[in-house]
Amino acid sequence: MRTSTIPHNLHNLHNLPKGTMAGVDIRHLSKRFGDLHAVNNVDLSIREGEFLVLLGPSGCGKTTLLRMIAGLERPTAGEILIGGERVDDAPPRARGIAMVFQSYALYPHRTVSQNIAFPLEASRMPRAMIAQKVRWAAEMFDIVRYLDRYPRQLSGGERQRVALCRALVRDPKVFLLDEPLANLDAKLRNTARDELKRFQRQIKTTTVYVTHDQVEALGLGDRIAVMDGGKVRQIGTPQEVYEEPVDTFVATFVGQPPMNLLAARDPALPPGTLLGFRPEHFLPRDHFAAGEPLRTFGFAVRRVEYLGSDRYVYGTVSDDVIDEATVIAKLPATVGTTIPEGERLEFAVPQAALRYFDGATGARRP
Amino acid sequence: MIARRSWADREDVLGAAMLAPALAYVLLLVGVPFVLAIALSFSNAAAGSLSFGWVGAQNYAAILADPIFLRSLRNTAIVTVGSQVLVVVLATAAAQVFRVAFRGKRFARFVLLLPWAVPVSLAAIAWTWIFDSTFSVVNWTLKTAGLLHGWLYWLGDPGLALVAIIIVQAWRIFPFATVIVLAGLSSIPQEVVEAAIVDGAGFWRRLFRIELPLLLPVVAVAVLFGVVYTATDLGVVYILTGGGPANTTQVLPTLAFQRGIQGSDLGQGAAIAVFLLPFLVVVAVAMLRLARHTEVGAK
Amino acid sequence: MKRVALYAAALGFIAFAGFPFYWMLLTAFKQNRDLYVGAFDTQHVPWIFNDPPTLEHLRLLFGQTDFLSWVWNTLVVVVAVVVITVAVAVPAGYSLARLSGRWGESLGMGIFFTYLIPPTLLFIPFARLVSLLGLQDSLGALILIYPTMTIPFCTWLVMGFLRSVPWEIEEQAMIDGYSRLAVILKVAPRLIVPGILTVVVFTFTLVMQEFVYALTFISSVDKMTVSLGVPIALVRGDVYHWGALMAAALVTSIPLAIVYNLFIDRFIQGFTMGAVKG
Numbered sequence: 008m009r010t011s012t013i014p015h016n017l018h019n020l021h022n023l024p025k026g027t028m029a030g031v032d033i034r035h036l037s038k039r040f041g042d043l044h045a046v047n048n049v050d051l052s053i054r055e056g057e058f059l060v061l062l063g064p065s066g067c068g069k070t071t072l073l074r075m076i077a078g079l080e081r082p083t084a085g086e087i088l089i090g091g092e093r094v095d096d097a098p099p100r101a102r103g104i105a106m107v108f109q110s111y112a113l114y115p116h117r118t119v120s121q122n123i124a125f126p127l128e129a130s131r132m133p134r135a136m137i138a139q140k141v142r143w144a145a146e147m148f149d150i151v152r153y154l155d156r157y158p159r160q161l162s163g164g165e166r167q168r169v170a171l172c173r174a175l176v177r178d179p180k181v182f183l184l185d186e187p188l189a190n191l192d193a194k195l196r197n198t199a200r201d202e203l204k205r206f207q208r209q210i211k212t213t214t215v216y217v218t219h220d221q222v223e224a225l226g227l228g229d230r231i232a233v234m235d236g237g238k239v240r241q242i243g244t245p246q247e248v249y250e251e252p253v254d255t256f257v258a259t260f261v262g263q264p265p266m267n268l269l270a271a272r273d274p275a276l277p278p279g280t281l282l283g284f285r286p287e288h289f290l291p292r293d294h295f296a297a298g299e300p301l302r303t304f305g306f307a308v309r310r311v312e313y314l315g316s317d318r319y320v321y322g323t324v325s326d327d328v329i330d331e332a333t334v335i336a337k338l339p340a341t342v343g344t345t346i347p348e349g350e351r352l353e354f355a356v357p358q359a360a361l362r363y364f365d366g367a368t369g370a371r372r373p
Numbered sequence: 374m375i376a377r378r379s380w381a382d383r384e385d386v387l388g389a390a391m392l393a394p395a396l397a398y399v400l401l402l403v404g405v406p407f408v409l410a411i412a413l414s415f416s417n418a419a420a421g422s423l424s425f426g427w428v429g430a431q432n433y434a435a436i437l438a439d440p441i442f443l444r445s446l447r448n449t450a451i452v453t454v455g456s457q458v459l460v461v462v463l464a465t466a467a468a469q470v471f472r473v474a475f476r477g478k479r480f481a482r483f484v485l486l487l488p489w490a491v492p493v494s495l496a497a498i499a500w501t502w503i504f505d506s507t508f509s510v511v512n513w514t515l516k517t518a519g520l521l522h523g524w525l526y527w528l529g530d531p532g533l534a535l536v537a538i539i540i541v542q543a544w545r546i547f548p549f550a551t552v553i554v555l556a557g558l559s560s561i562p563q564e565v566v567e568a569a570i571v572d573g574a575g576f577w578r579r580l581f582r583i584e585l586p587l588l589l590p591v592v593a594v595a596v597l598f599g600v601v602y603t604a605t606d607l608g609v610v611y612i613l614t615g616g617g618p619a620n621t622t623q624v625l626p627t628l629a630f631q632r633g634i635q636g637s638d639l640g641q642g643a644a645i646a647v648f649l650l651p652f653l654v655v656v657a658v659a660m661l662r663l664a665r666h667t668e669v670g671a672k
Numbered sequence: 673m674k675r676v677a678l679y680a681a682a683l684g685f686i687a688f689a690g691f692p693f694y695w696m697l698l699t700a701f702k703q704n705r706d707l708y709v710g711a712f713d714t715q716h717v718p719w720i721f722n723d724p725p726t727l728e729h730l731r732l733l734f735g736q737t738d739f740l741s742w743v744w745n746t747l748v749v750v751v752a753v754v755v756i757t758v759a760v761a762v763p764a765g766y767s768l769a770r771l772s773g774r775w776g777e778s779l780g781m782g783i784f785f786t787y788l789i790p791p792t793l794l795f796i797p798f799a800r801l802v803s804l805l806g807l808q809d810s811l812g813a814l815i816l817i818y819p820t821m822t823i824p825f826c827t828w829l830v831m832g833f834l835r836s837v838p839w840e841i842e843e844q845a846m847i848d849g850y851s852r853l854a855v856i857l858k859v860a861p862r863l864i865v866p867g868i869l870t871v872v873v874f875t876f877t878l879v880m881q882e883f884v885y886a887l888t889f890i891s892s893v894d895k896m897t898v899s900l901g902v903p904i905a906l907v908r909g910d911v912y913h914w915g916a917l918m919a920a921a922l923v924t925s926i927p928l929a930i931v932y933n934l935f936i937d938r939f940i941q942g943f944t945m946g947a948v949k950g
Binding site for chain 2: 678679681682685686688689690692693695696699707708709710711712714718719759760761763764766767768770771772781783785786788789790791792793794795796797798799800801816817819820823824827851852853856877880881882883884887888898899900902903912914917918920921924925928929932933936
């Protein structure tokens, strides 16, 4: 199957009507399966027109939360409001939402145009109007030529566009997406991400997006809610979540490679403090300008990985730490210093880039 | 020294050797008799001796002129179609009921499967007793409920007997069809059903627009097997009515048995049985089509 | 409200499927004077025991009929046919699934389709064949002919079963030093035991249920199988002894139903050509 060519300009976008918008409010929401708290007392406010990403590892509750907003799961406790109205008792069709599933869930026995038409048929729209709307939606995503094909004849990228089409065609107040890029090839994912974001910017519909891929989250979200164990650990812009993580979980989950954490042995710091710094801030000492406030480390280089645009340097630090710790440095190609394996070099981190965490609770210390 | 490939590694030899007995059995004891059956239909072979003489299309001419044969052909069609329609309705309805978890479901499933598990002949004899002219418990129940004012001579009346046969065939087959439909229902991807819910479809729209169309291949398989089991069945009719009264409920298998085995006219028996082939060819072609469709197709 | 409707419907289906068996049960244990009351008598309720139940029908069945010989005959045929089927169909299924490449699938399907050729067509030429071999009126005829029904379907069952067993285990054994033949003889059997079990059970139920060939080839009452003898030969003079008849039907049906129920999912997989997971 040939991969779809993704148009670089969706030129029809400026013809889009601004979608009806509604914010989503989640209050004290919980979902229990027996003893398991899949979602544990979550409070979340999603602004109108916002693109909010629910990010977390498998089992953190993000998909369950999404499904409760959709109405596919009933909450054990708490409330959900869409556009200011409580929807806990409303079935999915009455909530004004649309959903794109991870597998796209296209109806295999219906053509693309019949797939897109299905939600309109369910709302008993007159036939002529349905045909018109289907055409309009298909033009927007540039899939008019596929209208008479069946899902099995389409590539992953094409199916995704059909799924988006079907979701959009009912003019929903809230878009819900469950890891829609997970089934695409890596190469396709970047362009698909770009398309998705530009599309959402144009129609400005409130969007809730679930993913476990932190790169995707950082790239797409206006705000990111990082979840673990049924709770929201931190909610903020990509920059806030990346640069000012609120605990060690967020610090190590967001960012590739993860933030380095050392158990510091420093009389100036409270006992049990963890020192954190990101690999890209851990550079050879003489790379920094004189006078810049730094913290230096003796870095025993074990192995260097050449990855094209970056070099990852794996090694250990043993000064001023309680246990010898493995540390990763990320050197961009622009830093050309030779890093011989097996040698001990002087590396440093700018003081401003250091983050301090409580070793026992994981919480961030200011 | 590296060991050489011995015959114990020759996959083609081993494969052929393991397949050979089955292939031989099927070819010799199914393939050859099948051809022989057709050949016999053009002969005047008799069961007592080993005689074999070609008589061309004489047997066919004879049976096509025979009203009993024509009636049996008609009956076969009526029973097959009638019972399968009943089976499809019953099975799809029963599947909707049994897909939900409820207390005692295991036991219910066991009872539901009894008609299918029981040997045909034993079920048939039980139903003969149930439909007995004097002692029919069905008649008693209908009469007591006020639904029956005359009397139903189930197995003595040509029309009623055919109805009785259809009931028994449907009773026998619908559990099997139900289980197949249930399995089909569970193979519909959860997300597709949920997408339909989110898209706004209620229970009935989902059932008719999404679930049943996706179930079609599975239902078709159940129907095809049902057609084979009903059209080619001898036991139910033989035991229930023996083809009577007066040959009015003969079906192709029972007539073939009566003329060919009991009457020792192998030629005529074969000719009658040959008329089962169109049913089976249609079924085989339909199944092939379905198999191709499910492999290449819907994801 | 929906719940009530659901239970009512479930009850309806169960009643339809099950009442003949309940009726069998009643008939088998009812005294004759409770049994042979005309159905036009609406005062007498046939659905319950109006007189205490009796074992006389069972005694008649086991003591004064050939029922036990029929059970024995059936057992002999079952064992023989199971052995033949397992010996022939299992290697064939393995060969088609593992050793035959692309045409294996089509050949397997071809073999499966022979299952659709009905006994009520083949019994005519078989009649000729049986008399040629001098096997008329003997269990040998059944032992020879029943595998024509079981082998096609069971080959297909084994093929389908092997599709779900990972190939890698056998490949690993070959890397570890076994020859292909050794893998077949030593490693494969343990993997396909459930498949073999299904074949055994299917063959067992098929033989127990078969009627047409038995009717065609067996005429002596003492050589009959249960499936044939009960409806045909449990007649004294012109009289059906319904009590004994239903007792026989019941005694045969229950174990068969239990066995069948345990394996129903596997059968469904076979029937739908693996397109549907049971």
